Structures are given as C-alpha cells and as structure tokens.
Amino acid sequence: MDIRRFRNKRPYKILNSRGDVIFSPLYFADSFSSRFMGLMFVPLPNLPWGIILKPCNAIHTIGMRFNLDVFFLDDNNQVLEIRRDVTPWSLCRNKKARSVLECPAGNIPLNEINIGSQIFFEDSF
Template sequence: MLISPCNSVHTIGMRYPIDIVYLNNKNKVLKIQRNLQPWRSSACRGATQVLELAAGNTDNKNINQGDTLSWQD
C-alpha cells in the first residue's frame, strides 16, 4: 500500500510485521524498515511517501536504500 503524503507509520493494533519503504517525492528509497513488529512506530525525515509491504518483500523484491522505484499500470 502506498501512502502519500506520509513520513511515519505505526503498527498499533496490527497482528503481523510489515516492511516499510520510505520514499522522497522522486520515488527514491531513503530508508527501509524491515520486519516492523506490531505495536511499534517508525519515521524518516525527508520522506514524502511510505510503501507498506508484507514482511520479507523488500528482500524478495531486492529493494535497497538509494534505489528509485517506478510503477506500471
């Protein structure tokens, strides 16, 4: 799920961990928070968007800090 505008997330009330990818306005990966457990929070200064993925997907999709992401319709 892509959330914009956004630079922080929480997992309060969630029952499973997630991966968080923080992006700037040009879709450049600023920070990755892998396996964020329930009842935690995370933030990234300079981020304008957050991509939430199932835990492990940043590794499975080989997403790394400094990458620029793009989407196709």
C-alpha cells in the first residue's frame, strides 16, 4: 500500500506564518480507517509525503517501516508538542491535541516548526 490509499483526497501544503511552504504534499486522514492506517505499510521509497490525522491526539507506529516526525496541534494548528525521529512500534499521545501531523523523519527542517508555531494548510491545486 502507498499513496494510492489517498487517491480521492486533495493534496495540501504546509505553510509557516510568513506564508513559506515548509512541506508538501500532505493528505488529510479524516475517517476512522484512514486515521488508523495512517502511514502503516507504506514503503519509504514512495515518500516524502505526510498526513494530518484529524481528529486525533494519539498515534501508534505499529507496522511502520521508517521513523516519523510527529507534531501535535491544537484547534488553531498551533504546535503543542514535537516528537522527532519516532521509531516503529511506538506510541505517542498528547491529551490537549486535536490533530497530529506525521511525516517521514527529517523532512521538515528543525528550525521551520517549533513548539508554539502556528502552521497553515493550503490546497495544492
């Protein structure tokens, strides 16, 4: 399985507060099954692309084949917590989060998103 599981989804890009694109493409996982599957079983060569799990405040990396960078966001897409380089077979949770951004580790530069940063999503079309 790969990006085809999001074939009916629109791609988005992540923007910082200055309007600079910091990551693309990104797909919304907003159904139970798409949130549950997330990036499971996706082979690394088919990346980089990421997902936003909404609503969500906890993730697992069971069945993952690569490490993730995980960003927990509030209702206003402000970063509450960052977990870099999360390994397969891990669990992460932030009780205050309303959504979670996942992408392959190292694809978003360290200085682009920090705790307290607000990020924006823009349609890639």
